[in-house]
Amino acid sequence: LQSCYAYGSELRARYLERLVAFAGAPFDKAFLLSAGTEATEATFKLMRMYGQGQGKRRRGIVCIDGNWHGRTLGAQMLSGNRLQCDWIGYQDPDIHHLPFPYPWVLDGRSGETFLEESLRDLESAGVDLAQDVSGFMLETFQGWGAVFYPEDYVQGIESLCRRHDILLAFDEMQSGFGRTGRAFGYQHYGVAPDLLGCGKGMGGGLPLSGVLGRAEVMDLPDIGNMSSTHSANPLVCAAGLAVLDEIRDRDLIAETARKGEVLFGA
Numbered sequence: 001l002q003s004c005y006a007y008g009s010e011l012r013a014r015y016l017e018r019l020v021a022f023a024g025a026p027f028d029k030a031f032l033l034s035a036g037t038e039a040t041e042a043t044f045k046l047m048r049m050y051g052q053g054q055g056k057r058r059r060g061i062v063c064i065d066g067n068w069h070g071r072t073l074g075a076q077m078l079s080g081n082r083l084q085c086d087w088i089g090y091q092d093p094d095i096h097h098l099p100f101p102y103p104w105v106l107d108g109r110s111g112e113t114f115l116e117e118s119l120r121d122l123e124s125a126g127v128d129l130a131q132d133v134s135g136f137m138l139e140t141f142q143g144w145g146a147v148f149y150p151e152d153y154v155q156g157i158e159s160l161c162r163r164h165d166i167l168l169a170f171d172e173m174q175s176g177f178g179r180t181g182r183a184f185g186y187q188h189y190g191v192a193p194d195l196l197g198c199g200k201g202m203g204g205g206l207p208l209s210g211v212l213g214r215a216e217v218m219d220l221p222d223i224g225n226m227s228s229t230h231s232a233n234p235l236v237c238a239a240g241l242a243v244l245d246e247i248r249d250r251d252l253i254a255e256t257a258r259k260g261e262v263l264f265g266a
Contacts, residue, residue: 009232012232023184026214036209037075038231056132061133062122062135067137078137096125101114140171155189177201180256181258197210207230208239
């Protein structure tokens with residue numbers, strides 16, 4: 001029996017309701033996919049559609065060097081590893097990368113100051129932040145080494161996004177669903193993103209991913225335009241519900257936070 005996104009199910013409805021409730025504000029809606037890289041591509045598409053609707057001159061996306069967003073074409077170009085993009089033979093001129101604020105690179109500067117310097121370099125390269133950028137895409141921490149951003153760095157990005165009507169998105173593939181002692185890793189920074197891309201632990205090992213976002217953004221595509229053939233089938237939705245049950249019933253977010261304190265205090 002082949003399941004298809006075109007056929008709804010009670011499990012899908014229940015899971016989506018639980019997922020949005022778990023994520024909380026500012027997220028109003030979600031749609032489901034099968035792989036994390038699909039969620040990245042969908043987030044990418046939504047940011048560019050939003051920029052198009054806002055009348056942006058270009059639909060640039062700003063990412064961070066060293067972040068990893070997936071292996072498909074758009075996700076690979078968003079990822080901050082240029083060697084991984086050699087096979088493409090092309091780099092989208094409207095995808096830009098800022099240097100990651102590693103502690104050893106900051107050299108005593110605040111995250112906010114480092115961001116301001118990086119943005120000035122981007123503007124010097126001819127990018128008008130107000131007219132040429134539709135979205136910022138951040139992996140919640142540098143996934144290869146679990147290096148977090150300075151809080152004021154991320155807050156500076158959010159402030160810029162609000163000033164210029166730019167969407168702020170987080171790739172929560174490795175950090176979502178309680179893995180950092182919060183429901184989602186972005187919550188460590190005190191910001192409110194517009195979009196979240198989720199996967200990995202979301203389905204407890206089964207192919208389940210998704211995008212969470214504000215209704216204003218999630219309603220941009222026509223019905224069916226963000227679909228994926230086997231997405232949201234009853235089996236993976238049941239797995240997603242079981243994951244949320246385990247997180248709640250075993251108080252896993254608080255337990256992860258407690259273990260983190262032990263590790264950091266060692």
